[in-house]
Amino acid sequence: MFVRDGGTVLTGHTMTELVTDGDRVTGIVAQTADGPVTITARKGVILASGGYEGDQARRTARGVPGSADWTMAPVGTNKGEPVDAAAAVGAATALLDEGWYCPGLAQPDGWGTFTLGFRSGLMVDQTGKRYANENLPYDRFGREMAKAPERIPSWYLFDNSEGGQLPAIAIPQGDAAAHLAAGTWVQADTVEELAEKIGIPAIVETVDRFNGFAESGVDEDFGRGVDEFDTHFVYTDNGKNKALSPLANGPFFAAKFVLSDLGTKGGVVTDAASRALREDGSVIPGLYATSNATASVFGAYYPAPGAPLGSAMVFGSLAVRDLLA
Numbered sequence: 001m002f003v004r005d006g007g008t009v010l011t012g013h014t015m016t017e018l019v020t021d022g023d024r025v026t027g028i029v030a031q032t033a034d035g036p037v038t039i040t041a042r043k044g045v046i047l048a049s050g051g052y053e054g055d056q057a058r059r060t061a062r063g064v065p066g067s068a069d070w071t072m073a074p075v076g077t078n079k080g081e082p083v084d085a086a087a088a089v090g091a092a093t094a095l096l097d098e099g100w101y102c103p104g105l106a107q108p109d110g111w112g113t114f115t116l117g118f119r120s121g122l123m124v125d126q127t128g129k130r131y132a133n134e135n136l137p138y139d140r141f142g143r144e145m146a147k148a149p150e151r152i153p154s155w156y157l158f159d160n161s162e163g164g165q166l167p168a169i170a171i172p173q174g175d176a177a178a179h180l181a182a183g184t185w186v187q188a189d190t191v192e193e194l195a196e197k198i199g200i201p202a203i204v205e206t207v208d209r210f211n212g213f214a215e216s217g218v219d220e221d222f223g224r225g226v227d228e229f230d231t232h233f234v235y236t237d238n239g240k241n242k243a244l245s246p247l248a249n250g251p252f253f254a255a256k257f258v259l260s261d262l263g264t265k266g267g268v269v270t271d272a273a274s275r276a277l278r279e280d281g282s283v284i285p286g287l288y289a290t291s292n293a294t295a296s297v298f299g300a301y302y303p304a305p306g307a308p309l310g311s312a313m314v315f316g317s318l319a320v321r322d323l324l325a
């Protein structure tokens with residue numbers, strides 16, 4: 001999408017190259033249904049094109065965990081041509097293996113949807129073991145998933161406390177009956193039967209141990225409930241530890257989880273005015289970048305809600321101010 005003189009918005013234009021005059025960026029080349037077009041910029045070019053989360057080849061080459069099939073990026077776009085175009089005119093890039101991660105609820109069509117705020121239940125890997133505090137902020141839990149291949153996919157085990165719905169915020173959850181028909185969710189009357197159906201006998205012992213923690217109020221393995229954040233999304237209180245409810249009310253369910261993301265966050269290195277920099281720290285005149293097209297100001301961290309959009313807007317605004325100065 002591009003904004004032209006007088007505010008015209010051009011859709012259907014996929015930017016693939018930057019045009020230069022000497023060391024200054026003066027425009028772009030975009031692919032359209034009618035072939036390539038060149039658009040000249042009066043003041044400069046601001047890249048706000050997301051990351052390369054939607055392009056599996058770029059993800060793989062840069063070591064980004066997860067999959068283009070599981071990202072929450074807009075479908076069919078955010079493939080990263082603009083970051084490559086910036087690198088081609090000399091822009092430095094960094095944090096290329098980074099993303100904003102989250103557990104992704106596996107969907108019948110193969111997508112993995114952004115999930116946060118677990119209220120009860122527990123996550124196990126393919127050996128039936130828990131591997132982290134499930135109530136961690138989603139990016140941190142996603143990073144735990146990415147640490148070992150047997151964690152993708154994982155299974156989320158929950159009981160019928162919420163009438164057969166996932167006890168979490170999944171965007172979207174999808175229809176429970178469709179999940180059960182597709183096998184992305186499995187249902188059983190007992191935990192033993194669930195173990196048999198998903199082929200992981202060890203979950204029986206894991207659930208027993210977890211229910212013991214719920215009884216004592218202490219998660220001896222991962223400290224779930226110690227940090228106040230762990231209880232932020234939980235409505236019920238068992239009087240001992242709000243973050244720990246036992247799996248007690250059958251039927252029991254297992255929901256398949258993959259590693260999803262809200263986008264990659266490696267890309268063009270910029271200064272405090274959002275100007276693109278070369279490896280030697282010098283400014284590339286006429287070229288700016290913001291949001292997921294840049295090496296995030298937050299590095300490998302997701303410090304608080306609003307970090308992706310907040311940094312996108314702040315650095316977009318700083319770029320425009322510099323352009324107009």
Ligand SMILES: Cc1cc2nc3c(=O)[nH]c(=O)nc-3n(C[C@H](O)[C@H](O)[C@H](O)COP(=O)(O)OP(=O)(O)OC[C@H]3O[C@@H](n4cnc5c(N)ncnc54)[C@H](O)[C@@H]3O)c2cc1C
Nearest residue numbers: 001014015049050072077078081262291292306307308309
């Ligand atoms: C469900 C969900 C909830 C979220 N909640 C929050 C939240 O609460 N707070 C928060 O801070 N963040 C949140 N995020 C993350 C946030 O939405 C993204 O980090 C942010 O939108 C990224 O902005 P961006 O400009 O980098 O990319 P995008 O918003 O993806 O925009 C990139 C645009 O560039 C276009 N484009 C890509 N390539 C090209 C090309 N070659 N040529 C032309 N155009 C191109 C794309 O079509 C798209 O329109 C959420 C994300 C999701 C999916």
